[in-house]
Amino acid sequence: MAIDSKKFSESVERVLHADFGCDYESAGARELYNAVSKAVMVQAFDAWNEGRNSQKKRCCYFSAEFLMGRSIYANLLNLDCLEAAKKALEKVGHSLNDFEEVEDAALGNGGLGRLAACYLESAATMGIPLDGYGIRYRYGLFRQTFVDGYQHEEGDDWLKWGDPWSVKCERDAVIVEFADQKVKAVPYDMPVFGYRNGVVNNLRLWSSEPVQEFDFNAFNEMKGDRTALENFNATKICDVLYPNDNTMVGKILRLRQQYFLVSASLQDILRKYKAQGKKLKDLDKSYCFQLNDTHPVIAIPELLRLLKKEGMEFEEAFGVCSKVFNFTNHTIMAEALEKWDALALSDLLPEVYEEIVACQHRLESEGLDTDKYYIIRDNVIHMANLAIYVAAKVNGVAEIHTNILKTDVFKNWYELYPKKFVNVTNGITPRRWLLLNNPETAALIDKYIGEAWHTDLKELRNLRPHIPEMLPDFKRIKGENKKKLAAYIAEHEGVNIPPEFCFDVQVKRLHEYKRQMLNALSILYFYFGIKDGTVKDFPPTAFIFGAKAAPGYYNAKAIIKFINEIARLVNEDGEVSKVMRVVFVQNYNVSYAEKIVCAADVSEQISMAGMEASGTGNMKFMLNGTVTLGTLDGANVEICEEAGRENNCIFGATVEEVAAIKQFYCPREFVEQDPALKRAVNTLIDGTFSDDAGMLQKLYDSLINGHDPDRYLVCFDFRSYVEAKEGLLHSYGTDEFYTKCLENLCAAGKFSADRSVTDYARHIWKIK
Numbered sequence: 001m002a003i004d005s006k007k008f009s010e011s012v013e014r015v016l017h018a019d020f021g022c023d024y025e026s027a028g029a030r031e032l033y034n035a036v037s038k039a040v041m042v043q044a045f046d047a048w049n050e051g052r053n054s055q056k057k058r059c060c061y062f063s064a065e066f067l068m069g070r071s072i073y074a075n076l077l078n079l080d081c082l083e084a085a086k087k088a089l090e091k092v093g094h095s096l097n098d099f100e101e102v103e104d105a106a107l108g109n110g111g112l113g114r115l116a117a118c119y120l121e122s123a124a125t126m127g128i129p130l131d132g133y134g135i136r137y138r139y140g141l142f143r144q145t146f147v148d149g150y151q152h153e154e155g156d157d158w159l160k161w162g163d164p165w166s167v168k169c170e171r172d173a174v175i176v177e178f179a180d181q182k183v184k185a186v187p188y189d190m191p192v193f194g195y196r197n198g199v200v201n202n203l204r205l206w207s208s209e210p211v212q213e214f215d216f217n218a219f220n221e222m223k224g225d226r227t228a229l230e231n232f233n234a235t236k237i238c239d240v241l242y243p244n245d246n247t248m249v250g251k252i253l254r255l256r257q258q259y260f261l262v263s264a265s266l267q268d269i270l271r272k273y274k275a276q277g278k279k280l281k282d283l284d285k286s287y288c289f290q291l292n293d294t295h296p297v298i299a300i301p302e303l304l305r306l307l308k309k310e311g312m313e314f315e316e317a318f319g320v321c322s323k324v325f326n327f328t329n330h331t332i333m334a335e336a337l338e339k340w341d342a343l344a345l346s347d348l349l350p351e352v353y354e355e356i357v358a359c360q361h362r363l364e365s366e367g368l369d370t371d372k373y374y375i376i377r378d379n380v381i382h383m384a385n386l387a388i389y390v391a392a393k394v395n396g397v398a399e400i401h402t403n404i405l406k407t408d409v410f411k412n413w414y415e416l417y418p419k420k421f422v423n424v425t426n427g428i429t430p431r432r433w434l435l436l437n438n439p440e441t442a443a444l445i446d447k448y449i450g451e452a453w454h455t456d457l458k459e460l461r462n463l464r465p466h467i468p469e470m471l472p473d474f475k476r477i478k479g480e481n482k483k484k485l486a487a488y489i490a491e492h493e494g495v496n497i498p499p500e501f502c503f504d505v506q507v508k509r510l511h512e513y514k515r516q517m518l519n520a521l522s523i524l525y526f527y528f529g530i531k532d533g534t535v536k537d538f539p540p541t542a543f544i545f546g547a548k549a550a551p552g553y554y555n556a557k558a559i560i561k562f563i564n565e566i567a568r569l570v571n572e573d574g575e576v577s578k579v580m581r582v583v584f585v586q587n588y589n590v591s592y593a594e595k596i597v598c599a600a601d602v603s604e605q606i607s608m609a610g611m612e613a614s615g616t617g618n619m620k621f622m623l624n625g626t627v628t629l630g631t632l633d634g635a636n637v638e639i640c641e642e643a644g645r646e647n648n649c650i651f652g653a654t655v656e657e658v659a660a661i662k663q664f665y666c667p668r669e670f671v672e673q674d675p676a677l678k679r680a681v682n683t684l685i686d687g688t689f690s691d692d693a694g695m696l697q698k699l700y701d702s703l704i705n706g707h708d709p710d711r712y713l714v715c716f717d718f719r720s721y722v723e724a725k726e727g728l729l730h731s732y733g734t735d736e737f738y739t740k741c742l743e744n745l746c747a748a749g750k751f752s753a754d755r756s757v758t759d760y761a762r763h764i765w766k767i768k
């Protein structure tokens with residue numbers, strides 16, 4: 001199956017000649033990157049076209065985000081070209097490592113966007129016809145640096161090295177119309193390769209262009225119509241990804257992006273469908289559309305509009321929509337559920353607005369309680385309600401999350417449509433998140449149970465009897481991964497962490513509900529405890545953080561500053577730094593995650609119970625043999641079910657307890673009763689840390705003072721957290737500890753995205 005390295009080398013050389021006018025000797029890393037990629041593309045072209053032209057029922061995954069990361073290694077792995085490429089490069093004095101400079105395609109914020117990327121890969125691997133539809137942002141998620149401990153943002157020029165994995169399809173361009181603007185939507189297609197099975201699915205990313213060539217003269221003279229300005233603004237739509245995660249920003253440009261994505265996609269799909277001579281009323285026999293959260297939900301009224309333009313009555317069009325659309329919810333947080341001002345939407349998209357109103361009228365005509373069931377209320381459009389009303393299926397992303405949707409967030413809707421609500425627990429692709437990022441551990445597993453687990457992750461259970469035998473090799477490999485990470489961190493962050501320390505890791509977006517603050521306070525607790533002798537024999541530990549804060553999220557940025565100050569305090573302390581280091585890595589992204597996940601000993605998953613819909617980082621760590629220190633939240637619950645609670649470390653209030661505590665909660669009481677907690681919290685205001693911006697004071701206030709202080713129960717869970725953590729860290733390094741790591745790895749089968757997409761295909765998309 002693997003491609004012959006000589007042939008591969010020759011086809012790379014042909015691209016070097018034709019596209020770059022150079023040969024192996026004169027080529028630099030950039031030319032080689034593009035040539036290797038293009039050589040792969042050429043080889044895969046036929047299989048790719050087969051998928052694109054297929055007439056079988058397909059699912060279209062509509063998502064504002066696809067967090068693909070770097071494609072080159074994953075694609076070479078899946079096409080079984082890694083070895084061939086390695087040899088070809090080494091022969092000419094280069095190596096695959098040269099491509100470590102290639103920018104990630106960070107066209108997503110975090111969990112939701114990365115999930116979309118994992119699902120594309122898994123679907124291709126499972127032979128499920130799933131295509132992605134998204135936006136080709138010119139700039140992805142910002143690059144993060146720290147200046148004096150504060151986060152700074154820079155534009156993410158992800159195309160710096162070129163984009164050899166995309167093909168521009170000019171002939172599939174469509175026009176998208178807004179009330180004030182007409183733009184051309186041009187698709188760029190990216191192949192999605194299944195793992196060594198010859199399947200190639202497609203990711204279609206839309207870019208906006210002026211309808212006509214830009215006319216500078218008209219622009220300068222501001223001639224009659226508004227064409228010139230329209231053209232000028234056209235490209236702006238896809239300029240940049242909104243850097244918010246789990247909070248909604250009500251910006252009209254964001255709505256433009258969403259409509260641009262779905263209108264272009266639906267026009268494209270309907271055109272192709274009609275060209276096959278099929279009837280619009282049978283659309284569901286050929287297509288279904290998965291709406292990745294509310295961001296693409298405006299696809300519903302847009303499809304209604306398009307079907308009516310084709311002559312269909314509203315009721316029939318509604319019937320089609322109720323068969324083709326499905327909706328995934330990823331968050332219960334009120335501030336993340338999308339709502340749009342009715343006036344603003346009707347100004348921008350009058351015809352689409354009419355269809356939303358028609359849905360509202362249809363809902364009213366069903367004689368339901370209008371206090372409980374509405375799409376538009378008080379001139380606000382509730383996108384989630386629209387999705388639930390119309391979609392065939394609505395799903396949450398972990399058992400506990402789906403239950404909260406049913407009993408709380410969407411309780412009324414669940415009572416009306418109990419059969420609509422289903423759970424599909426999230427998953428991750430084991431190709432990127434074990435085979436690729438941790439090849440030595442993968443090879444060790446192969447040695448014991450063969451390779452079937454590559455595409456059937458439940459097979460990992462067969463490793464269990466071998467755990468005792470595997471311990472020494474597993475430890476050695478983990479140790480090597482830690483050395484590599486330590487070297488990388490030393491180079492990029494200027495912080496030295498001894499590889500023999502326990503690596504305790506919290507990497508994810510920065511959000512108060514995820515409680516990086518709880519972790520930070522525990523570090524201060526240990527720090528002061530070591531200093532005054534109340535914490536004895538502290539097990540040497542490196543606390544590693546990685547997270548981006550949304551640029552407008554004040555408290556999140558303050559938490560970054562706080563942790564960076566803690567890092568300085570600890571690392572500069574001659575005594576404490578013998579047993580403790582703290583580092584907040586800059587610009588945490590998919591590629592950084594690949595390096596961190598394989599080197600972690602402890603995985604921090606410490607959100608307030610009920611808040612983290614699922615989490616997927618937790619799964620990545622588990623698969624790489626890491627113990628979870630976490631609350632009973634999101635997929636942590638299922639991780640414990642699969643791996644055994646005794647193999648992880650669970651603490652803190654449960655969802656039920658959270659609800660009860662919130663009734664009478666007063667964080668100040670917890671702080672007053674617990675001197676060690678008080679000392680840690682007071683560092684925010686007692687001058688321990690420098691902070692000219694006054695951010696830490698505000699952080700203190702949000703914890704202790706003001707309205708609804710400590711919303712996420714940091715102070716409440718503090719004691720149970722530090723006790724659990726201290727116990728876990730003390731067991732680090734023992735055989736018992738590494739056995740737990742391996743028990744987790746063996747139990748990770750459920751969390752394969754292969755299982756998730758198969759669940760979707762069976763129960764939601766009805767594709768076999």
Ligand code: 26Q
Pocket residue numbers: 109110111112113115242244245246247248249250254295330331336338397426612613614615616634
């Ligand atoms: C909405 C409107 C305007 C601007 C931005 C947004 C926006 C963007 C991104 C709202 C939310 C998001 C991202 C949400 C997200 O990533 N949720 C995570 O989804 C994961 C995959 O299901 C889960 O594992 C996480 O628990 C959940 O937090």
